[in-house]
Amino acid sequence: MAAGARVVAVDVAPGALELARELGAEHAVDGAGDVPAAVAELTGGGAHASLDALGAAVTCANSVRSLRPRGRHVQVGLLPPAQGRPEVPMDRVVALELAVLGSHGMAAHAYPELLGLIAAGRLDPGRLVTRRLALDDAGAALATVGAAPGIAVVTSF
Structure with a gap:
């Protein structure tokens, strides 16, 4: 990929x-x-x-x-x-x-390379976002993690 x-x-x-x-x-x-x-x-x-x-x-x-x-x-x-x-x-x-x-995840020293892939258009993490939520709905979404594919992101506060 x-x-x-x-x-x-x-x-x-x-x-x-x-x-x-x-x-x-x-x-x-x-x-x-x-x-x-x-x-x-x-x-x-x-x-x-x-x-x-x-x-x-x-x-x-x-x-x-x-x-x-x-x-x-x-x-x-x-x-x-x-x-x-x-x-x-x-x-x-x-x-x-x-x-x-x-691994706990990506080390901070590797962020510039990752961000470079995003800036170059070779990586689009936005495609993983499948649901946008209000902050009030975050608790219910957290309780059902894994029930739906993709990532839910709080976009309304």
């Missing part, structure tokens, strides 16, 4: 998969199925990089299992203790020499 990646989106929500396709994902995979097998087939052996932004044990494990040798997994979504710890397939990590990274 903006950085030249060929993206395989994975989700259990059809609306989220459709939005991913609209935003440039080359493939969309139903997360309720055998994700690692589907990704391996679509990519000819596994992804070079995977990103788990949800933070569920199953998405973390599927993300790691979807990588090709020397692939890189980035864990952005926090894994709540109530879910239990994910079973990261360390045998696969070692055997395939995978890199497993944790």
